[in-house]
Amino acid sequence: xxxxxxxxxxxxxxxxxxxxxxxxxxxxxEAYEEAAADRLAFWARQAERLTWSKSWDxxxxxxxxxxxxxxxxxxLNVAYNCVDRHVEAGHGDxxxxxxxxxxxxxxxxxxAELLKLVSQxxxxxxxxxxxxxxxxxxxxxxxxxAAVAMLAxxxxxxxxxxxxxxxxxxxxxxxIQDADAKLVITADGGYRRGKPSALKPTVDEAVAQCPSIxxxxxxxxxGQDVAWTDKDKWWHETVEQASPEHxxxxxxxxxxxxxxxxxxxxGKPKGILHTTGGYLTQVSYTHNAVFDLKPETDVYWxxxxxxxxxxxxxxxxxxxxxxxxxxxxxxxxxxxxRDRFWQIVDKYKVSILYTAPTLIRTMMKWGDxxxxxxxxxxxxxxxxxxxxxxxxxxxxxxxxxxxxxxxIVDTWWQTETGGVMISxxxxxxxxxxxxxxxxxxxxxxxxxxxxxxxxxxGGGGFLVLRDPWxxxxxxxxxxxxxxxxxxxxxxxxxxxxxxxxxxxAGDGAKKDEDGALWLLGRVDDVMLVSGHNISTTEVExxxxxxxxVAESAVVGATDPTTGxxxxxxxxPRGNVDTEGDAGEQLNVELRNHVAKTLGPIxxxxxxxxxxxxxxxxxxxxxxxxxxxVAENRSLGDVTTLQDSAVMDLISKGMNTGK
Ligand code: 6R9
Numbered sequence: 001x002x003x004x005x006x007x008x009x010x011x012x013x014x015x016x017x018x019x020x021x022x023x024x025x026x027x028x029x030e031a032y033e034e035a036a037a038d039r040l041a042f043w044a045r046q047a048e049r050l051t052w053s054k055s056w057d058x059x060x061x062x063x064x065x066x067x068x069x070x071x072x073x074x075x076l077n078v079a080y081n082c083v084d085r086h087v088e089a090g091h092g093d094x095x096x097x098x099x100x101x102x103x104x105x106x107x108x109x110x111x112a113e114l115l116k117l118v119s120q121x122x123x124x125x126x127x128x129x130x131x132x133x134x135x136x137x138x139x140x141x142x143x144x145x146a147a148v149a150m151l152a153x154x155x156x157x158x159x160x161x162x163x164x165x166x167x168x169x170x171x172x173x174x175x176i177q178d179a180d181a182k183l184v185i186t187a188d189g190g191y192r193r194g195k196p197s198a199l200k201p202t203v204d205e206a207v208a209q210c211p212s213i214x215x216x217x218x219x220x221x222x223g224q225d226v227a228w229t230d231k232d233k234w235w236h237e238t239v240e241q242a243s244p245e246h247x248x249x250x251x252x253x254x255x256x257x258x259x260x261x262x263x264x265x266x267g268k269p270k271g272i273l274h275t276t277g278g279y280l281t282q283v284s285y286t287h288n289a290v291f292d293l294k295p296e297t298d299v300y301w302x303x304x305x306x307x308x309x310x311x312x313x314x315x316x317x318x319x320x321x322x323x324x325x326x327x328x329x330x331x332x333x334x335x336x337x338r339d340r341f342w343q344i345v346d347k348y349k350v351s352i353l354y355t356a357p358t359l360i361r362t363m364m365k366w367g368d369x370x371x372x373x374x375x376x377x378x379x380x381x382x383x384x385x386x387x388x389x390x391x392x393x394x395x396x397x398x399x400x401x402x403x404x405x406x407x408i409v410d411t412w413w414q415t416e417t418g419g420v421m422i423s424x425x426x427x428x429x430x431x432x433x434x435x436x437x438x439x440x441x442x443x444x445x446x447x448x449x450x451x452x453x454x455x456x457x458g459g460g461g462f463l464v465l466r467d468p469w470x471x472x473x474x475x476x477x478x479x480x481x482x483x484x485x486x487x488x489x490x491x492x493x494x495x496x497x498x499x500x501x502x503x504x505a506g507d508g509a510k511k512d513e514d515g516a517l518w519l520l521g522r523v524d525d526v527m528l529v530s531g532h533n534i535s536t537t538e539v540e541x542x543x544x545x546x547x548x549v550a551e552s553a554v555v556g557a558t559d560p561t562t563g564x565x566x567x568x569x570x571x572p573r574g575n576v577d578t579e580g581d582a583g584e585q586l587n588v589e590l591r592n593h594v595a596k597t598l599g600p601i602x603x604x605x606x607x608x609x610x611x612x613x614x615x616x617x618x619x620x621x622x623x624x625x626x627x628x629v630a631e632n633r634s635l636g637d638v639t640t641l642q643d644s645a646v647m648d649l650i651s652k653g654m655n656t657g658k
Contacts, residue, residue, distance in 0.1 A: 010512070011391055015398070016430040017407050021380065025427020027289040027441070035441035042442045043070075043470055046285040047277065050321065051085050052076045053250035056277070060468060065501040066488045067475065068468040070278030075250035078257060078280055079155035082320035083118055084248060086111045095325045098299070098348050099144050102191035102331025109144055111323070114151075117144070117239075119246035121152030124239045128183060128215045132157030132251065135181040135259070137213075138306075139172060139203060141165045141190020142330040145219045145235065146306040147316050149185045150258070155248050159256040161271070164307030164617045165190055165199050171269075171639045173206040175261050178271055179477060180212050185235075187219040188226045194335050196222035207231065253277030259477045260309055262415045263616075263640050270486070271477030272309075272415045278470030280321055282419040286440065287318030290409050291352045291381050292426045299378070301327035301344070302354040308618040309415040310385055313471075314354060318419070333359060338366045342374035353401070354383035358551075358619035360393045363400075365550030367574045371400050381426050383409045386619050388519045390541040391434035398433070412436040412519055414505060416487065418471030421445060422517055434541065435516045443469055445517065447509045452491040452502060460510035462523060464491060465503040472503075508535055525623050527556030527564050532601050536623060539566060539604070542597040548576045548586055553613050553621045554604070557630035565605035567630040568594075569613060569650065578609050606630075612646045626650070 017025070035042040040059040047056070056074030086094070092112030099107040109117070130136060136158050140146040146162075153160040161179045163172050165187075176184065184207060189198040200218060204227055207213045218226065219235040255276045261269035287293060293300065300319055304310035319326050327348050333341050341363075345353065363371065382402050384394070389410050398408055408431060412422040421443050422436040429437050439445035444466040447455050455461045476483040488494030492502035508520035520526075520535035527534045536554045543552040551571040559565035570590065572578050578586060587607050595603035614622040617640065628635050629651055638644060 011432050011434060013391075013395075014430050014432050015407070017427050018405065021292065021407065022427040025425070026292050026294075027425050027427065029428045031289070031425075031441040039442055039444075039467065043281065046442070047071055047074075047281040047470075049284050049288070050076060050081050050277075050280055052277075056253060062468055065468075066484060066494065066503070067480075068278075068472055069254050070275075070468075070470045071253040071281070074253040074277050076253065076277055076280070077155065077248040077250050078276055078317065079118055079122070079151045080248040081280060082151055082154075082317065083111060083115045086323045087115050091323060094323070096320065097144055097147070098325070098327045100327065100329045100344055101143075102194070102329075102335055107144060114148070114320075116244040117148045118151045118155060119244050120242040121148050121239045122155040122246045122248075123242040124217070125152055125156050125158060125183070127238070127242070128217070128233075130156065130158050130183050132255070134158045134183075135179040136160050137172070137176050137179065137181040137184045138162040139165055139167075139184060139186045139199060140219065140306070141187055141192075141199065141221060142306060142328060143187065143190065143219065143221055144328065145185075145187070147320070147328070150306075150312070150316050151320075154257060155246065157249070157251050157255060159258055161259040161261070162307050162312065163261070164305060166192070166197065166617065167202075167307075168639045169202050169205040169209075172202060173209045175269065175271075176206060176210045176213065178261075178269070179259050181210075182212060183215050183217065184213055185217045185219070187221040188224050189222040191222065191331055192335075193332050196224050198222075198224060200226040204229065251276055254474070256474075258312065260312065260415050270479075270482065272473045273475050273477050274418050274471065275474050278472070279418050280317060282469065282471035283313040283318040284321040286420040286423075287314060287324075288322055289425060289440065290411060290420050290423050291354070291383060293319075293322055293324055293352065295323045295325070298324065298351045299327065299348050300324050300352040300354070301329075301348070301350045303329065303333075303341070303359065304354070304356070304385075305617060309418070310354075310618070313419055333362070339370050339373065342371045342376065345376055345379065346374045349378035351378050352381045352383070353379055354385065356386040356619045357384055357389040357393055358387065358615060358621070360384065360389065360397045361544070361551040361571075364393060364396050365571060365574055368400050376401060376403060379406050381409065382406050383411055385411045385413070387621070388521060388537045388541075389434060390537075390544040392541070392545045394433035407431060410434075410436045412507075412517075416473040416505075417465070417469065418473065421465065421469070422519075432512075432516055435512070435518050437516050439517075443467075447511050447517065448491065448502075452495075452497065455511060457511045457513050457515050460508065460520070462490075463505045463507040463509040463517075463519070465505065466500065525555070527554075527566060529556065529564050529566060529601060530562045534566070534602055538598060539568065539594060539602050542594045542602070543568060543570055543590060545597065546590055546593045548572055549590065550574070551613060553623055553626055555623050555627040555630050557605075557627060559605065566602065567626075568604040568607045569610050569626055570607055571611065571613065572609055583609055608650070610650050612643070612649060614646050614650070615642045616640050617642050
C-alpha cells in the first residue's frame, strides 16, 4: 500500500520482556510451534480450559465455507463456565467485580454473589417468557447489572444484543427491530461527567416503534423520575425477589450467544453473530495468554464500555471464565478530576490495565504530572486496543504509566474476530512501540497485495486471516449474503480466485524488515495523493511524534491538483501556546515536521488546531465526519458520535480559517 512511506518510517526501539515475568509467564515461546504443528489440536487443548457437559466430536467443520462450526457436537453453558464452576471449586468468596460508580459509590461482588444475581436474573427471564433462541436488547450504563444481564441471557440460551447506553432512539430501535428482540433491559439512567444521564426516555421512544418488545426490565440506578408503561418492570421488584436457585442447562457449541452491531461507514449496522463454544474458548485463552493473567493475585481492569466488543470479551466472558478479580468503572476518566484512573489503579492495586489509544493520548494532553502523583507500582502488564497506537503514545504509556517496567501488549482484533488475533505475548515478545507484532498462536494473519499474494518483509498491503479461528463471527444476523460480500469476496475462493477462503479485515498493514505487523487503519481511510497511497495512521503518528502534539486525525480531501490533499486536525498538548502568531508558527513547524519525518509527499496541505476530535463511544476517531468538514459538506450520520458538540467547534474553526 504505502510503499513510499514504508521505508521512511522506521522504528528501531525494542523492549524485551522483563526477565521475571518471562520466567513465570503463562505462555512461552513454544506455544507458537505447538500451534503451527497442529492448529486444530492446539485449539482443542485450549477448549479444555472450559467445562463441557458433552465433549465435541469434531474440532472444526469447514465443509461449507465461510460458515464455520467449531467443537461440533459439544455442549456447555457459558454462565456456568463464568460463574458456577468457580464457586464449585471453592472460590465463592473471591471478588469477581470491584465496582466503582462515578459518584464514588462502590460495590464488591464475589463469585458466590454473582451466582446468586445471575440465577435470579435467569429465573426472571424465564418468568417473562424469555428462553433459548429469543433475543434480548441490553441498554445499560456500566453497572454490575450489565454483566449480570448478559450472563443471565447466556444462562437461559437467549441471545443478547448490547447497545451502548446513550445511543439515540433511532440507533436503539433499528437494532431492536433487526434482531426482533422480545425484551429490553435498561436503567433509569447512569452517571456521566458528574450528572445523572437518563436512559429510560430513549427506551420509551424506541419501544413505541418496536412491537416485538413484550417487556422492559428497568434497573434503578440514579433514582431520577421515569415515565412508566404497562410493559415496564423494576429489576428490584422482579430479579431481586426471584429465587436464587437456577440450574444452568447446556447448549450446543454453535448456539447463538450474542449479536453486536458494528456501524461501519455506510449502510445499515451489521449484526455480528457470535456463538458459544469457540467464542468462549478463544476469549478465555487469549485473556489468559495476552495478559498473563494469574487469577489468584492479579487485579485486572479493562476500561472499555460493555457496549463495545472489548467489554463483551474482556470484561465479561474472558475474565470471568478465567475466575479473575476485576475492576469495573461506571464513568468518564475526568470525573471528578483528571486523575480518576490513577486513583482507581492505586486504590485497587490494579496489576493489569487494558485501555485504548484515545485515552492514552488524552492523558498525554492532560500532562505527565497527573499520573506522576500516584503510586502505580502494582501495574505489571499494560494493554491497548481499538486503534493503531502511535509510537509516541506507546512510549508515553510505557514511561508514565508503566514506569519503564511493564510490557505493553498492543492487541489487534475486531467485533468480527470476537477475540484478540494479533498481539505480543508479554513474557515472550520483544515489543516495538506502535506494532501489534505477530499473530497469536493458532492464528494465521498475513499481509497481501491486491492479487492476494503475501507481501515480503518491508512491504505493505491488506490485512487478511487465512484460516478460520474459534471466535470468528458466524454470519451477519439475517444476512448471509452480506456476510460473504463484506468479508470473503475480496480475495481467494470468495472472489473466485483460488481454493482458499481468505477473510478480509478491511485494515491496511505492513510487515517490517523483521516481519512484525504494523496496522495502518481502515483501507477506506487510505489517501491517494499525487498517485501515492498514504495511510492516515502514519501521518498521524508523525504528527504525534512532535513534542507539541497530543493527538491528531488526518483525512484526504479532494484537491484539484493532487487528487487528494492531506488535511490534519491536531490537538496540542496541554502546555502549548497556540494563540495568534504562536499558533501560526506551530502550524508551519508541524507541516515541515511531517515532511521531514515521512517525506515531502506526506506534507499536509492544511493543519487545523482543534480542542477535540469526533469519536465513537468506543473512542475511535470518526474521520468520515472530518472529511465532510474538510470538503465543506454537511455532516453525514452522527448517531454514533460520543459528543455531538465537538463537531460544531471544529466546523466553526474551519469556516473562520482558525
Ligand atoms: C476490538 C475493536 C475494529 C477495528 C479494526 C482496526 C481497529 C482495533 C487495533 C486496531 C490497530 C489495534 N483496531 N484494535 N487498529 N491496532 N491494536 O476495536 O473492535 O470496534 O470492531 O473495531 O479497530 O481498524 O479493524 P471494533
